[in-house]
Amino acid sequence: MKYFPTRRILLGTAAASAVLAMTACGGNVGGASGSADAYPSKPINVTVGAAPGGSTDLIARAVAEGASEDLGVAMPVVNKPGANGALALKEVQGKAADGYELATLNASLITITPLAVSEAEAVSLDDVEVIVGLSQDDYVLVANPEAGVKTVKDLTAAKDLTFGTTGVGTGSQLAQALLLKQAGIKGTEVPFDSGAPAVTAVLGNQVQLATVQLGEAKAQIDAGKLVPVVVFSTERNKFLPDVPTATEEGYDIPVSQYRAMVAPKGTPEDVQARLKTAFENTFKTEAYQQFNEQNLLTPREVSGEEVVSEWTELAAKYKQLTEKYDISLQEN
Amino acid sequence: MDFLQPVLDGFGVVLAPTNLLYCLLGVVIGMLIGVLPGLGPAATIAILLPLTYGVEPVTAIIMLAGIFYGAQYGGTITSVLLRLPGEASSVVTVFDGYMLAKQGKAGTALGIAAIGSFVGGTVGIIGLTFLAPVVAGFALSFGPPEYAALALLGILLVATISSGSKSKALIAAAFGLLLATVGRDVFTGAERFTFGNLSMADGIDFVPVAMGLFGLGEILYNLEERHRAAKAPAKVANVWPSRADLKQSSGAIGRGSVLGFFLGILPGGGATISSMAAYALEKKRAKQPGRFGKGAVEGVAAPETANNAAATSSFIPLLTLGIPANATMALMFGALLIQGVTPGPQLVDQHPDLFWGVVNSMYIGNILLLIMSIPLVGVFVRILRVRAAILAPITALITLLGAYTINNSMFDVTLVVFFGIVGYLMKKFGFEPGPLVLAFVLGELLEANLRRSLLVLNGDLGGFFERPISASLLAIFLAVALWPALQSLLARRKAAGAVETVKTQKAKEKV
Known part of the structure; x- marks a missing residue:
């Protein structure tokens, strides 16, 4: 029983500081300084x-x-x-x-x-x-070495390529779709559930290329099992300094x-x-x-x-x- | 001998006292969380990840791996005793395991499962030791058409798995396929049957469905027949399976190990598909398939062996290709990154001590699990002697808590209650929940991969038959589908022949 009123007081204090906090949002910063001392308490x-x-x-x-x-x-x-x-x-x-x-x-x-x-x-x-x-976190377009494509230019010359994406409404889908349109590449887009299955599919040459986040493909790139074609950041990625950006290649794809x-x-x-x-x-x-x-x-x-x-x-x-x-x- | 040297060095790593201790810690935690439905290895590893920051990478991974395969052992216990599969891969264990428990042979079921798990796990590790690089290629040759064919075959096997009426099994399976379509379409982003509810945008989670249909459904059904449930086996002896049981399940354990090892390498539902396939294989091979679903030891031995072999072989894609095959492997990937090790094709060359240390720790871990689980079986089995009036509410509570912990979502708890009622009604009207759950798991795999295949193959269905693996899988599909018809045709002929001989015999007798 002893603790009951204490808890009530606590609740009251909490409510009071909430009111103070709301006034703080209205521009009255000084009034809320009390709650800053207490924060964080849990x-x-x-x-x-x-x-x-x-x-x-x-x-x-x-x-x-x-x-x-x-x-x-x-x-x-x-x-x-x-x-x-x-x-x-x-x-x-x-x-x-x-x-x-x-x-x-x-x-x-x-x-x-x-x-x-x-x-x-x-x-x-x-x-x-x-x-x-x-x-x-940057996106990179990677290719299976057997596809024989190393640059965006190679892609425009090739036909019947399949491109994996990491799903609907992702940066992978947007960046790749923009590249295909802007560079006039003919290819089919194949959505996967996430990055890992897309990378697996490229490794097995089930699809020839895919756009994934760098962390999902770096080990395979280093091992020479995947060829990085282009990065979609506006500036070169420091972990892939030799791979050109889409911007450098003349495309407008800042993803x-x-x-x-x-x-x-x-x-x-x-x-x-x-x-x-x-x-x-x-x-x-x-x-x-x-x-x-x-x-x-x-x-x-x-x-x-x-x-x-x-x-x-x-x-x-x-x-x-x-x-x-x-x-x-x-x-x- | 060059090949064996790093392997032997790996044993040196494992036998360091710290590593042994962490291995033990991992498998004990794994077994405990396996027993608690809902709380899976992925969530546990996520919670315990910070604990591993301070230790050597190899020690950390040894412990996390122990949690993963330890959970496979523990998961069997609730499947057998309470009809509560904690994971998709132990759904089929429920069918015969729970029946065995009802017959007072829970000890036999758990003992066989522990032995099967040990053998499956060990075969998996041996395969991992010698075949890892070769087998990794197998996973890569599995593209969308192969997955679609495999899922199609799996759905067909669902019908053979159930023991009740075929038409009712088909109805349940169709309902399962329908449930699998709920959620945002992966190809177009369109909402399907979500009724504007964000919680359903990614579809319905498997675990609450299985927990509701099997767990809660069973509790509700038992409440109705309380007088019958009170007569639960009073005596639960024979913890160690009899020689006859061992002999009967030895074939199932052998075949389950091999099947599990190969299917486990596949990303996605490897462990689930392998446990189902192992069960279906045993049922097909059995002289009296009718025993399955009524307490056949092979029905427990095969899936439990297969899912452990699969759990072990699912390390292969991670350690040799740098690709996580499931959520737990994704966490291992994260854990390795935190330790400054990038899993990928170069791991074996760059960090041989880590690779072989982890692989060899699994031999030790499996032995530890076997030693622990056999005496513990007796303890767990006593759960069955608790009165239903006490056990039922506790089980219901654990189920609901477990459902909440998967995604920290109240929506999942509501799902368990909903599917609990569905499960109760199904049981009351003679429908098996098994086909529903399995079709639900496979339906998503089938739909996505069929559509993906058609994109890859430019809409040409003939392409399925031009690829060797998908063509063989489809050939097996046709064989299994046509077999009953063929069989009945043969039987009719035989029967006709038999009648003839009887007639001639009778004629002879008259003479």
Whole structure:
């Protein structure tokens, strides 16, 4: 019985700080400083909209590991796969905006998926607070050595090629479809469920080429089992310095995967700032930098505002490109 | 001898005390999570991953691998005792395992499963040791047409697996195929039967369906017939299978090992398909196929051997090609990356100590599991002596909790309840849930790969017969499909012949 009123007081305090937090959003930053001292006082959940083991999951775990040390509380990673990550994001949006519920977000969900799925499923950056950008993951077009293609020029000369993609509404599908149209390559696109089966199919020459994320094909490229043809980032990837970009080859295909850390809309600004500091401190650690190297990720540690403007720009760009080249991600 | 040197060095790595300890730790954790339905090896490895940061790469992978194959041992226990398959690969074990348990022979079923698992696992490791590079090529020659043909064959085998009425099995299987179409179309992005629900966008997860149909459905059915359930076997003895049982299942274990090893290499549902194929093979070969589904030891031995052999051989694509064959292997891939080792074609040359250390740790791990599971069988079997009134709610609770932990999703819990009711009704009206679940698993594989094949083959169906593997699989399909018709034709002729001889005999007697 003794604890009952205490709990009530706690609840009252929580409600009060929530009110303070709301005023903080209105511009009254000074009023919320009290809650910043208390934050964080309990574990912070990081929801990942992908199954354990993939690169999104590994990145979330690496970031959470570093940030939890800085913040002094545990940061358990919760996997909630489904609908390309939309499911996890929608769930986190519904949680209290108190800084104890975070999620990782893939740019493709904002910039590419809406081109392929119904409007009801699409998610928007307006519904979240972007804390910080994390990293960039590049797409590479790889070929089976037996296909005899080494450059984009070889592709335009060849006929009856099959191109694997990693699924509908992915950067792999968009980048490849744009390349086929812009370079006038004749080929059939074959969607697979994810990167690994697509790479297997190219290794076995079931399809001659596929566009996958670099981490999924680097070991095979190094072993000479796959030939890298072109990278879809605007600048050369530092892990594949000899492979030209599509931009260099004269095509307009700026497609990469970006990831960011987000919180529900209305999370107090001082809490956001505290989180941002924790993530920035993580980025400086050797362990995290090593993690990026091992997973072939290029750091893209920009502010939340930059993420919003960059991704919004990309979404508009992709929409314009697909319209210009008459590409529909919904049909094959 | 050059080849054997790194192999022997690998044993040196495993026998280091730290590595032995982590191996033991891995298999014990694996076995425990195998017993808990829902919590699979993938989730466990994800949770325990940070624990491995501080140790040597080879030690870390030895432990994680132990969790994976240990879970295959543990998964059998709930399938046999509670009719709760934790994974797709132990669905077929339920059919005969649970019947054996009902007959008071749970110990025999678990003992045979442990021995089969040990043999299957060991054969898998020997294959991994000597054939890994050769066999990796086999996985690569499996393209979309081969998968489509294999799935087609699997769906046909589903019909032969069930023991009840053929037409009811077909109806259940058709329902399973229909369920497999739910979700976002992989080719066009169109929503199919999702009713605008995001939770269904990726389709329905297999585990809640199996848990509901088998687990909850069984509990509900037993509640109705409480008086009968109360008469659960009072005496559960014979932990060690009798010599007759061993003899009866030795063939099944041998064939299951080989089949499991080869099918396990295939990415995707390798372990599931191999357990089904092993079961169907034994049923086809049996002199009295009618015994299957009513408590045949081979029905437990074959799939359990095959799924362990498959679990081991699924390491081959990861370690030799750098391709994870399933979710658990994807985590191993991640774990290796964290340790600074990139799995791929160069792994064996660059890190021979790691490769052979991990492979050889599996020999030790399998022996540890066998030693642990035989005495533990007696302990687990006692679960059956708990009164139904106590056991039923606890099982239901574990099932629902387990369903939640897969994707941390309440939607999956609702699915379990829904399919629990479906399972109860099916059982009440004489439908087997087995064909439904298996067709559900294979339906997705068939549809996606058939459409993919048609893209690759430019819409030419003849292409299926121009590729050697898909052509052979389709030939087997035709043979299996036409066999019953042929058999009845032959039987009729024989019967007609027999009648003739009887007539002549009778005629002779008269004379």
